[in-house]
Amino acid sequence: MYRILDKEVIAVKIVKLKVEAPEVAAKAKPGHFLIVRVNEKAERIPLTIADYNQQEGTVTIIVQEVGFSSRQICNLEVGEGFLDLVGPLGEPIKTEGYNKVVCIGGGLGNAPLYPKAKSLKEDGTEVVSILGAQTADKLILEEEFDEISDELYMATDDGSKGHEGFVTEVLEDLLKQEDDFELAIAIGPMIMMKVVSELTAKYSLETIVSLNSLMVDGTGMCGGCRVTVGEETKFACVDGPAFDGHLVDFDEQLRRQQFYTDQEEEVKQCQHVGGEHQCHKKE
Secondary structure: OEEEEEEEEEEOOEEEEEEEOHHHHHHOOOOOEEEEEOOOOOOOEEEEOOEEEOOOOEEEEEEEOOOHHHHHHHOOOEOEEEOEEEEEEOOOOOOOOOOEEEEEEEHHHHHHHHHHHHHHHHOOOEEEEEEEEOOHHHOOOHHHHHHHOOEEEEEEOOOOOOEEOOHHHHHHHHHHHOOOOOEEEEEOOHHHHHHHHHHHHHOOOOEEEEOOOOOOOOOOOOOOOEEEEOOEEEEHHHHOOEEEOOOEOHHHHHHHOOOOHHHHHHHHHOEOOOOOEHHHHOO
16 A cells, blocks of 8 residues: 555645655656556546655645545545555656746646746756636645746736736736747646647747646556647657647547546446445445
C-alpha cells in the first residue's frame, strides 16, 4: 500500500495528499503523472504529480471531488493509502534554456503547472505566473506560486480576487506590453487552453498545454487517450500529456470529454451516501 503521510484541504472540495512512494519520487520530473487505484474494485485515475521530494521519498497529488472516484480519493485519511500507484508516466517537459516564460493556470490546472514553473525557476528562468479560478475560495497554490514567480497575477470570474474575468484577458494585456516571452505554458480547462493557444498564436509565442484526456491503462495500449496533434494521432499517456498548443485539435478534445457523462451520472445514482458503491454490494 502507498500510504498517505499528509492531507490538507486547500480549497472547496480540493485536497492535497502527500504519498509515500520513494521509487516514483526518485524518477519524477515536471510533466510526469501517476495512475492510482484506491482498491481492487476502484477506477484507475490519472493524476499529474504536483510536487515531489526525492529525499523524503514522497510525491504530492492534488485532487478535486467531481464524481464517485475522486470522492473516494478525497475521503482517504492520513495512514490510509492506495492499493496501486503506477508511475512516473508520460513525457517530462523541457525546462532549461529559457530566459522568460509565462505560466497560465486555471482551476485545478494550477497543480500540474506548479512543478513546471518551479523547475523553470530553479533553472534560472524569469517566471511570470497567471492563476485563475471561478472564485477566490477555489484558487489554489497561491503561496507556492508567489515563492517561485517573479510576477504573479490572479483572475477570478467574479472578481473576488485579482482581475475580474479570465486569465486570458490578463495574458493578452501582458503580451501587448512585453514581447520578450520565449514560451507560454497553459494548463487548465480545455476551453481555457484553446483560447490561450489561439491568443499566443497571434504573437507567434511557443505554447505548451497539458491535456487531461480520458485514460485507462496509461501505456498507449487501449487508445482511450488519443488526441489529434498536427493532424497526427497521438496518445496523451505516452506521447504527452504536454503538447504544442498550436497544433492540438481542441474541438475534438472537447467532444471526447463528454463521452462518459451518462455513465458518470449512472454511478452517482447507485452509490451510497457513505461512499460505498451500491452496485458492487449487489454482486
